[in-house]
Amino acid sequence: MGKCKFWTLRSNFQGQAKLSDFQLVEEDIPTNLKDGELVCEALYLSVDPYMRLFSDWSEVGKPVVGEQVARVTDSKNAKYPVGSVIRLSSGWRSHTHVKDVSTIDVMPELGDLPLSLTLGVMGMPGMTAYFTLLDVLKIKKGETLLVSGAAGAVGSLAGQIGKIMGCTVIGFAGTNAKVKWLKELGFDHAFNYKTEDVGKSIDRVAPDGVHCYCDMVGGEISFQVIKRMRDHGRMVVLGSISTYNNSTETTGPYLFSDILTKSLTITGFIIFNIREKWHIGEKQMAEWIKEGKLKYKETITNGFEHMPEAFLGLFSGENTGKAVVKA
Numbered sequence: 591m592g593k594c595k596f597w598t599l600r601s602n603f604q605g606q607a608k609l610s611d612f613q614l615v616e617e618d619i620p621t622n623l624k625d626g627e628l629v630c631e632a633l634y635l636s637v638d639p640y641m642r643l644f645s646d647w648s649e650v651g652k653p654v655v656g657e658q659v660a661r662v663t664d665s666k667n668a669k670y671p672v673g674s675v676i677r678l679s680s681g682w683r684s685h686t687h688v689k690d691v692s693t694i695d696v697m698p699e700l701g702d703l704p705l706s707l708t709l710g711v712m713g714m715p716g717m718t719a720y721f722t723l724l725d726v727l728k729i730k731k732g733e734t735l736l737v738s739g740a741a742g743a744v745g746s747l748a749g750q751i752g753k754i755m756g757c758t759v760i761g762f763a764g765t766n767a768k769v770k771w772l773k774e775l776g777f778d779h780a781f782n783y784k785t786e787d788v789g790k791s792i793d794r795v796a797p798d799g800v801h802c803y804c805d806m807v808g809g810e811i812s813f814q815v816i817k818r819m820r821d822h823g824r825m826v827v828l829g830s831i832s833t834y835n836n837s838t839e840t841t842g843p844y845l846f847s848d849i850l851t852k853s854l855t856i857t858g859f860i861i862f863n864i865r866e867k868w869h870i871g872e873k874q875m876a877e878w879i880k881e882g883k884l885k886y887k888e889t890i891t892n893g894f895e896h897m898p899e900a901f902l903g904l905f906s907g908e909n910t911g912k913a914v915v916k917a
């Protein structure tokens with residue numbers, strides 16, 4: 591009988607998560623499946639910033655949440671025979687016993703594209719970028735779009751979609767190498783927020799201000815951007831990674847007077863709330879990749895046992911593009 595490994599929370603995160611907050615647990619892989627059930631083995635697993643928040647609403651001892659793409663290794667379900675490849679949110683597990691196949695996500699049409707993209711450009715981060723720009727911001731040709739967290743999984747795609755839609759795109763990222771990559775992707779302006787003054791950089795390249803802001807980071811960067819939004823500017827709050835490790839709640843200063851006097855629209859958006867629409871975005875992303883309009887990068891960590899390191903790397907900027915673990 592083989593063994594399944596899974597990562598659980600050993601202790602709730604206090605501030606920055608630590609390797610010692612995670613525990614690797616083993617159990618037997620089930621063999622006597624009931625009708626309709628299956629077992630799958632992880633091929634690629636996703637690490638994402640939202641998992642930092644998971645500790646706040648999870649109990650110690652619970653498996654860490656997350657998506658993976660996996661191959662069916664045992665099956666009593668005709669729809670998913672042995673060898674089928676599936677995407678599911680079963681957490682940081684090497685093997686999953688699926689009792690209810692309605693929990694399995696629909697796989698995107700990948701064609702020749704690598705399987706791991708199911709977790710990146712053809713998955714949750716890609717869909718976040720796509721629907722944020724087209725459905726929420728409703729970005730228009732000629733507008734100035736600013737993206738923070740720009741060299742990450744969502745940001746690098748959001749900026750490129752902005753270019754496809756005919757916008758001037760400004761990106762902020764945390765290393766010079768990332769800034770160079772953003773320029774290669776076609777960003778009009780890119781800056782290292784750790785070495786350059788965010789406000790002055792925006793003033794220099796967008797003296798009339800920013801129409802749309804795709805916010806991944808919150809904190810000081812967003813403070814500086816909101817100050818430089820144009821009248822009737824639109825901002826989407828996708829994440830706030832600069833505050834995820836704070837142990838106390840941020841209490842401002844909030845820019846209510848800027849929001850009021852500039853008549854800004856600020857929207858929070860969670861991609862899992864529009865799961866039924868993903869197929870539309872997946873089709874378009876695949877086409878843009880095929881046409882050479884959309885480029886992607888993955889930072890792949892080898893080995894299921896390195897899931898915590900890959901996850902922690904998100905908070906120190908180790909990844910460029912999508913962070914994925916190859917099991």
Ligand SMILES: NC(=O)c1ccc[n+]([C@@H]2O[C@H](COP(=O)([O-])OP(=O)(O)OC[C@H]3O[C@@H](n4cnc5c(N)ncnc54)[C@H](OP(=O)(O)O)[C@@H]3O)[C@@H](O)[C@H]2O)c1
Pocket residue numbers: 638639640714715718739740741742743744745762763764765768806807827828829830831832833859860861862903904905906907908909910911912913
């Ligand atoms: N609302 C949704 O549905 C949704 C969906 C997906 C993601 N998100 C959110 O979007 C954001 C980006 O997610 P992602 O998957 O694309 O992650 P990611 O950008 O691929 O990885 C995280 C990146 O954040 C940057 N970072 C870390 N700490 C930072 C800080 N203190 N200040 C500024 N930047 C920091 C790092 O890059 P640098 O080297 O540039 O610092 C790091 O590489 C996260 O906040 C995430 O929670 C939301």
